[in-house]
Amino acid sequence: MSNFKYEYIIKELSEKISRKEWHVGERIPSIRQLSREFSAAKVTVQTALQKMEASHILYSKARSGYYVEGEYQNNSQTLHYETIRTSIPRPVKVPEIFYDIMAKSAAFDIFPSGEDSTQSSTHLDLLNRHIGRAMRCNSKAKADYYAMPEGSFELRKQLAYIYKQIAIDITPENICLTNGCQNSLYLTLSACCNEGDTVAVESPAFYGVLQILQQLKLNVVEINASATQGISAIDVKAVCDKWQISACVISANFATPTGALMPREEKIAIAELAATHNFTIIEDDIYGDLGFDYRPEPIRSFDRHDNTIICSSFSKSLSRDIRTGWIVCNDKYKEKILRIKLLNQLASPISVHEGIATFLSEGHYKRHLINLRKTLKQQLNSMLDLIHANWQFQYDYRVPNGGLCIWVELSRRIDTLSLYHEAMTQGIVITPGRLFSNSKRFDHHIRLSFAHAYTFKRKDALLTLGKMCKQRSPI
Amino acid sequence: MSNFKYEYIIKELSEKISRKEWHVGERIPSIRQLSREFSAAKVTVQTALQKMEASHILYSKARSGYYVEGEYQNNSQTLHYETIRTSIPRPVKVPEIFYDIMAKSAAFDIFPSGEDSTQSSTHLDLLNRHIGRAMRCNSKAKADYYAMPEGSFELRKQLAYIYKQIAIDITPENICLTNGCQNSLYLTLSACCNEGDTVAVESPAFYGVLQILQQLKLNVVEINASATQGISAIDVKAVCDKWQISACVISANFATPTGALMPREEKIAIAELAATHNFTIIEDDIYGDLGFDYRPEPIRSFDRHDNTIICSSFSKSLSRDIRTGWIVCNDKYKEKILRIKLLNQLASPISVHEGIATFLSEGHYKRHLINLRKTLKQQLNSMLDLIHANWQFQYDYRVPNGGLCIWVELSRRIDTLSLYHEAMTQGIVITPGRLFSNSKRFDHHIRLSFAHAYTFKRKDALLTLGKMCKQRSPI
Known part of the structure; x- marks a missing residue:
């Protein structure tokens, strides 16, 4: 384990801090400087810094750099994760009200519905043409017969091809189409757990x-996740040593709400843990395609023991209206997943899936993703500019390298569930922290999204939200 | 209860049989003759005869009429339902193999997939145009936002309007859209039962x-159903008096596999029972629109106490590929159904549902149904002609007045599960009786469908099937 360059960097930097070369609250050199100093790639330095952040040696400030952790004077505060790293099962x-919030929050917008989203999109026009063509082709047979439970072979073939490019060697037979990632998670948890x-x-x-776990009467154990790196294999191991777990649901790439990206080594270590401790990794990879700079591998890419099942969909990257998700099954649960899909919904739509398949095979999805990633990064920057310029109160967050949202910690005095209700009276939707845990530890957090363009109306909403937060913040 | 005309007819006819005016095996006068004799409507006479059939006083022969029950000489035998009317909970x-059979049987065809179904259909072209138009309209907003869990308001409005015409007074708020009737049943059973x-x-x-019950770990009690009239309220009452049941799943109109149509009085009586015995009626009404002569009311039309939830879809009447079903909720379970839909699949496709909505509102569905009913009746007759002319062995069935299938009883020596496997080797799909019960009482039955046109290939398949049956039948 001591062969990694980043570990050497961690050691060196930690020693400098111990020797008080850098004091608590002091800014350390930039990634570029450190990269030169250690003759290491920027990504290696970044890995080192993120690990030190996860260990609370450093903290990062948006667009400013990394600092030695401790008290410091500015308008934000550090993320205080509980010292207890995991809960008990x-x-x-889930309180009733959350179903209402969920339904409104799923679109990741500051508005309850598409008030400000009337423009058309070239890629959607094209996608619709592909689906339309598939609907016209052999329409009588499609209307008269159900697809087999796993769904369109053509679409599964295209998906298998995409996965090959990120080191996941599967055939169409490993894939089961669903009607969205939530549906994938539901079917997979139903298959893997009693x-x-x-x-x-x-x-x-x-x-x-969390809501699926409640419905299926499963117990949950929560593992603290870093806002930049997600959960660590050490914490997962601690849980497995104490309790028998059937599955671990992980979103390793740009998880909601934090946007955290799990480092490669942690992915490898967790894949190994699943084998030694006999549990299934249910990997929610719906944000995997939304990395600003590159497409990180899912845990499954490193799983040599076939314990990882991927749940994903096109809802965040292409369209929510096509209701198309999938499960990359493992051998152990494939038959069970197909059976549960059959009794849950019988079949998937053939035309829609065949249309998506030709859209993919002609390279349109790939081209669309290039634009989308650029757009998302720009939207994130617009949002951060707005916040920095206008929010005059305590808050903190980490800047993600992909995904759709940031996880904002406010003053502990602010109850964001009550803030949610107040904001709704002004036609503004926020996602309160309470939704993201079975406990109340995130009651002063909100998830904010950059999935939509920061138009005038959205800017205005963000400023109004800022004023509400300021009123509730301590002076 | 003695005010009904049909009861008078039953009394009169029963007395004639007691007085040996008509002997066992003898054909009684036709419905037309009896209608004249009793000065009663044909439908009243038919009700009387069907009730006498359910009580095993009479039996009916396809296209021949009603006979006094008993032994008789011809190439068929009577339906022998068990004398025990219900099972214990x-x-x-469900054996593993059945998931495979199910996936193949859902299309109600004698072929495994659309081998013989390449022609196009005007109503499908039109439906596709409506959906295509909805996809093009406001496509960005649809791609960016989820529909609310209950689904498109426009489609729910059209459905509410259709239900008003069969005496079910609901608003769009009572309806939750799903992705098919199987999905409706799954969500409803999940909501109503623990x-x-x-x-x-x-x-x-x-x-x-049955498969949903297994997955949700529910117990089942089976109530014997007449092949013409379905289950009787008396039997349901007997079950409720003995056991606490949470729900009763009933397909009152042209149930699969028998095509039985529950008489109006039984529907009324069962709706009352649900109130007095505190259970939910889950009414699978997917075949309700497929009555050859008229659209019979669902049980819900007679339910004055809001205990009936309807599950249905367009899969049998319009298209399987649009994956569109719905639940007509009752007040008690509405919120719970919506929550389970949300966590099961988040949302429904907006474009597809808005396209169906305009297809409905312009009257195309109504016009299509008129043609479909005519076509189905013709296809049933073609199938019966073929069977009568070619099947030279013991079999029996009832002629339904709607739906998609007949329920054929073969010699008790024939194991139709083994027949299924043999037929599959010839590319022929039958639905073996074993699928329709938790017991083995229907192991010598098959479901045969007239959902598809009896083209040359299908005729050929039906004759091949007949030969296989003949080989297995006693001489």
């Missing part, structure tokens, strides 16, 4: 998973 | 329901 209790089983999740976790 | 055990609860079903039952 217990049933999930009532009363314990499932480990990241904390903060995707609320959709 | 127990868990469902693990270990008992659910009553018709016997023979729709296999999709």
Whole structure:
């Protein structure tokens, strides 16, 4: 384990801090400087710094750099994760009101519905033409017969091809199409777990998973996740040593709500853990295609033991309206997943899936992703500029390298569930932290998204939200 | 209860049989003659005869009329339902092989997929144009936002309007869109029942329901159903008096596999039972629109106490590829159904549902149904002609007045599961009786469908099937 360059960098930097070369609160040299100093790639330096951040040796400030952790004077505060790293297994209790919030928050917009989204998109026009063509072709047969439970072979073939490019060697037979990532997660958890089983999740976790766990009467154990690196294999191991877990739901690439990206080594270590501790990794990879700079590998790419099942969809990268997701099954649960899909919904739409398949095979999805990643990064920057210029109160967040959102910590005095209700009266949607845990530890957090263009109306909403936060913040 | 004209007719006819005016095996006068004799409407006479059939006083022969029950000499035998009218509650055990059969049988064809179904259809071209138009309209907003869990308001409005015409007074708010009837049944059973609860079903039952019961770990109690009239309220009451049931799944209109149509009075009586015995009626009404002569009311039309939830879809009447079903909720379970839909699949496709909505509002569905009913009746007659002319062995069935299939009883020596496997080797799909019960009581039955045109290839397949049956039949 001591062969990695980044570990050498961590050692060197830690020693400088011990020797008080840099004091608490002091800014350390930039990534570029350190990269030169250590003759290391920038990404290696970044890995080192992120690991030191996860260990609370450093903290990062948006667009400013890394600092030695401790008290410091500015308008933000550090992220205080609980010192207890994991919870104990217990049933999930999701309050009724959250179903309403969920339905409104799923679009990642500051508005409840598409008020400000009337423009058309070239890639959608093209996608619609592909689907339209598939609908016209052999329409009687499609109307009269159901697709087999796993869904369109053509689309599964295209997906298998995409996965090959990120070192996942599968055939169309490994894939089961679903009607979205939530559906994929539901079917997979139904297949892998029995009532009363314990499932480990990241904390903060995707609320959709918590709700499935409640419905299926599964217990949850929450594992603290770093806002930049996600959960660590050490913490997962600690949980597995203490309790028998059936599955661990992980979003390794640009997880919601934090946008964290799990380092390669952690992915490898967790894949090994699943084999030694006999649990299934349910990998929610819906944001994997939304890396600004590159497409990181899922955990599955490193899993030599076939314990990882990927759940994903096109809802965040292409369209929510095509309702198309999929499961990359493993051998152990493939048959069970197909059976549960069959009894849950019988079949998938053939025309829509064949249309998507030709859209993919002609390279349109790949081209669309290049634009989308650029757009998302720009939208993130616009949002951050707005916040920096206008929010005059305590808040903190990490800058993600992909995904759709940032995870904003406000003053502990602010109850963001109450803020949610106030904002709704002004037609503004925020996603309160309470949704992302079975506990109340994130009650002063909100998820903010940059999935939509910061038009005048959205800017205005963000400023209004800022004023609400300021009123509730301590002076 | 003695005010009904049909009861008077039953009394009169029963007395004639007691007085030996008509002997066992003898044909009684035609419905037209009896209608004249009793000065009663034909439908009243038919109700009387069907009730006498359910009570095993009479039996009917396809296109021949009603006979006094008993031994008789011809190439068919009577339907021998068990004398025990209901089973005891127990868990469902569906053998693995059935998932494969199910996937092949769902299309109701004698071929595994659309080999013989390449022609186009005007109504499908039109439907596709409507969906295409909806996809083009406001495509960016649709791609960026999810529909609310209940789905497109426009489509729910059209459905509410259709239900008003069959005496079900609901608003769009009562309806939750799903991705098919199987999905509707899954969500509804998940909402109404907890693990270990008992659910009553018709016997023979729709296999999709049995599989959901197994997955949700519910117990099933099977209630014997007449092949013409479905289950009777008296039998349902007997079950409720003995056991606490959470729900009763009933397909009152042209149930699969028998095509039975429950008489109006039985529907009324069962709706009342649900109120007095505190259970939910889950009404699978997917075949309701496929009545040859008229559209019979669902049980819900007679339910004054809001205990009935309707599950349905367009898969049998319009297209399987649009994956569009719905639930007509009751007040008690509406919120729970919406929550489970949300966590099961988040949302429904907006464009597809808006396209269907305009297709409905312009009257195209109504016009299509008129043609479809005519076509189905013709296809049933073609199939019966073929069978009568060519099948030279023991078999029996009832002629339905709607739906997609007939339920054929073969000699008790024939194991139709083994027949299924043999037929598959010749590329022929039958649906074996074993799928329709948790017991083996229907192991000598098959479901045969007239959903598809009896083209030369299908005729050929039906004759080949007949030969296989003949080989296995006693001489």
